[in-house]
Amino acid sequence: MDEAHAWFAERGYLDKPDAYHAAPPDLTDPEIRREQIAGHSVEVLRFESGYAPAADEPGRERWLGYDPCRDGWAYVLRHEGPPRPWLIATNGYRMGYARLDIGLFERFFREPGKGGGGLGLNVLIPVLPLHGPRRIGWHSGGGFLGFDAIDTLHAEAQSIWDMRRLQSWLRTQDDEATGAFGLSLGGYTTALFASLSDGLRCAVAGIPVADWRQLLERHAAPHQLRYAQSLGYDLERLSEILSVVSPLTLSPRVPTHGRMIFGATADRLVPPDQVRALWRHWEEPEIVWYEGTHVSFMNERDVWAGVDRTLRENGLAV
Numbered sequence: 001m002d003e004a005h006a007w008f009a010e011r012g013y014l015d016k017p018d019a020y021h022a023a024p025p026d027l028t029d030p031e032i033r034r035e036q037i038a039g040h041s042v043e044v045l046r047f048e049s050g051y052a053p054a055a056d057e058p059g060r061e062r063w064l065g066y067d068p069c070r071d072g073w074a075y076v077l078r079h080e081g082p083p084r085p086w087l088i089a090t091n092g093y094r095m096g097y098a099r100l101d102i103g104l105f106e107r108f109f110r111e112p113g114k115g116g117g118g119l120g121l122n123v124l125i126p127v128l129p130l131h132g133p134r135r136i137g138w139h140s141g142g143g144f145l146g147f148d149a150i151d152t153l154h155a156e157a158q159s160i161w162d163m164r165r166l167q168s169w170l171r172t173q174d175d176e177a178t179g180a181f182g183l184s185l186g187g188y189t190t191a192l193f194a195s196l197s198d199g200l201r202c203a204v205a206g207i208p209v210a211d212w213r214q215l216l217e218r219h220a221a222p223h224q225l226r227y228a229q230s231l232g233y234d235l236e237r238l239s240e241i242l243s244v245v246s247p248l249t250l251s252p253r254v255p256t257h258g259r260m261i262f263g264a265t266a267d268r269l270v271p272p273d274q275v276r277a278l279w280r281h282w283e284e285p286e287i288v289w290y291e292g293t294h295v296s297f298m299n300e301r302d303v304w305a306g307v308d309r310t311l312r313e314n315g316l317a318v
Contacts, residue, residue, distance in 0.1 A: 003058040017244040026168040038102045043076035051158040059150035072162040073127035077109040083174035085316040090186030094141040096132025120318035156245035177315035191247035202258035202314035210278040213239045259285035260310040269294040
């Protein structure tokens with residue numbers, strides 16, 4: 001962490017975090033196979049990510065040693081017939097498996113008026129690094145969050161790199177309106193994506209993490225955190241390092257009327273102050289609060305009414 005902090009400071013990334021993110025090459029020819037998953041014909045995309053930390057960046061060799069992350073993955077739900085708008089829907093922590101992710105996001109793909117509503121959109125679901133087929137251990141997401149802040153940084157940086165490449169691929173399919181939606185860790189990543197990618201009509205951050213330091217202080221085992229700090233683990237330095245992948249240090253490129261957030265008043269995983277911090281940074285766009293927990297949003301009509309309204313008003317509806 002000390003080496004990374006000095007490296008970022010020397011290059012000016014702590015003052016200009018957007019400069020840390022190099023523009024990736026367009027994605028033109030991913031490997032695509034079609035599978036029947038969760039009752040849908042799904043295009044499973046696999047491609048060489050091409051992401052790598054800079055040649056002399058601390059933590060580079062360790063990150064490149066995570067072989068499953070070298071390939072990018074995504075699941076695509078696409079309607080037959082004329083082109084339709086696209087939604088890039090980003091999974092939460094511990095997700096990344098096709099059946100689970102498609103089951104969560106298929107509501108956007110469903111035709112309007114069928115089975116409890118729907119928007120009839122084409123949906124692209126990126127698989128975040130260290131998740132699903134990109135995991136490096138037994139559990140999806142293992143290594144993304146924790147005391148190894150440099151791994152968290154590289155995981156987020158690669159997430160945005162891969163998503164920008166996937167967005168470039170969508171433009172080659174049909175240059176239709178594109179929006180972004182994410183939940184929890186995916187909400188954080190969507191907010192960061194909306195600050196580094198051009199051309200998004202709208203971005204919806206659901207139950208979003210906003211500040212890794214606060215999350216670590218809240219959820220780390222107290223004895224582990226005390227021990228780490230006794231060895232020199234510096235939470236302030238942690239915040240400064242992760243500022244280069246923080247949506248709170250970057251300005252969103254999505255127009256204000258295309259931003260929307262929802263959060264839970266009884267959320268003990270991502271407490272309301274995290275959601276409120278992003279809302280304020282995003283210049284206080286529409287926000288929907290529901291009286292529930294982190295994952296009870298599925299049954300909240302006001303949440304989905306707000307999400308659907310934001311998507312429709314920004315051209316993501318058929």
